Amino acid sequence: MPGPLLLLDVPWLLYRAHFALPSSIAGADGEPIGALLGTVRTILLEVQELDPVAVVCATGAEEAVHRTALLPAYHAHREPMPDALRRRWEQAPDLLRAFGWSVRDGGDLEADDVMATLARRHVEEDPDATAAIATADRDLLACVGERVVARRPPAKGQGPGFVTVDVDGVRELLGVEPGQVTDLIALRGDPSDGIPGAPGIGAKTAARLLAAHGDLEGVLRAAGAPGPDGEPGGAPVHGDGLTPRLAAVLREHAAEVRRDREVARLVEADVEPVAPGTTDREGGAAAAEALGMTRLAAELRGEG
Incomplete structure (x- = not known):
């Protein structure tokens, strides 16, 4: 071969x-x-x-x-x-x-x-x-x-x-799985590239959230963040590492982490x-x- x-x-x-x-x-x-x-x-x-x-x-x-x-x-x-x-x-x-x-x-x-x-x-x-x-x-x-x-x-x-x-x-x-790597970078950031990620979310927390909710949009939905098209978010679903504090951070910074996902995405x-x-x-x-x-x-x- x-x-x-x-x-x-x-x-x-x-x-x-x-x-x-x-x-x-x-x-x-x-x-x-x-x-x-x-x-x-x-x-x-x-x-x-x-x-x-x-x-x-x-x-x-x-x-x-x-x-x-x-x-x-x-x-x-x-x-x-x-x-x-x-x-x-x-x-x-x-x-x-x-x-x-x-x-x-x-x-x-x-x-x-x-x-x-x-x-x-x-x-x-x-x-x-x-x-x-x-x-x-x-x-x-x-x-x-x-x-x-x-x-x-x-x-x-x-x-x-x-x-x-x-x-x-x-x-x-x-x-995380390889297919979750880009979402992991969006959540935790990448200092070597200057990608900030969500404040206060480190690598282990980001991996735990993705394991529980599948992908970045799943994490943001669980946090009660507005959807990517601006539709209102639902009630937060706490647990699996998503504390009330982290849910609030994600709601506040949803636009930024979605932007960071696009920055990290390979094209x-x-x-x-x-x-x-x-x-x-x-x-x-x-x-x-x-x-x-x-x-x-x-x-x-x-x-x-």
């Missing part, structure tokens, strides 16, 4: 590697090159581990236009991209293509939307196909299913490389399909060498 379609969150990989590797690791231009080096090494490890049918390197906007229109605070707390990283960011697509990997850019959408779109299409088009999404972003756990897994950094002490998170893994991590990206392909180690070695990553180039050629 062919391996999964491997989809990688390139912006996350670049940021992760840039801050993890010493700035003393310089490229041919004398500037830090850890972002590219770490990203490529991570992808090569994933290729070795999963033997994918194809590799997709997803890129896109730092924040999608429609998300900042809905929530101006979305990503607003993040520091500007360092100049040293931006240079490597611009070089990354050509380097990744040199390895024979497909690069797909979301335009005004984010890499997350690209990965969600291509993973869904891949498994819908072939009943035997599988996909693996490599990212640390919580929102992409909504994509996990019978034939789609996430690949995430391990917990402390689990060793190098990424670990696979399947449906049971989502339940263990977040306490369809207009991207080209991906054909099966293999890793071109020689092409990657030549590109790596040109950028000054000579040790990596030697390893790719079997010389290191």
Whole structure:
């Protein structure tokens, strides 16, 4: 059976590697090159581990236009991209293509939307196909299913490389089903993205409410909140973690949590399909060498 379609969150990989590797690791231009080096090494490890049918390197906007229109605070707390990283960011697509990997850019959408779109299409088009999404972003756990897994950094002490998170893994991590992840983010928020959520509702409470009431609209109905079209709410149904105080909070902030659900929701990206392909180690070695990553180039050629 062919391996999964491997989809990688390139912006996350670049940021992760840039801050993890010493700035003393310089490229041919004398500037830090850890972002590219770490990203490529991570992808090569994933290729070795999963033997994918194809590799997709997803890129896109730092924040999608429609998300900042809905929530101006979305990503607003993040520091500007360092100049040293931006240079490597611009070089990354050509380097990744040199390895024979497909690069797909979301335009005004984010890499997350690209990965969600291509993973869904891949498994819908072939009943035997599988996909693996490599990212640390919580929102992409909504994509996990019978034939789609996430690949995430391990917990402390689990060793190098990424670990696979399947449906049971989502339940263990977040306490909800994959189909409830977007609603969980709407209720509890996501500080890494600047999504506020409902005041005073943390991860465990949000998961308990969703377990009791099914989805965000079910939680809001139980709280007595007005419906999405403005129809009056009913009497609150307390219990299963929905206290009178939380019900009042949800009634007051119903519009905001519905907005946050739309901010967190992954949307369809207009991207080209991906054909099966293999890793071109020689092409990657030549590109790596040109950028000054000579040790990596030697390893790719079997010389290191």
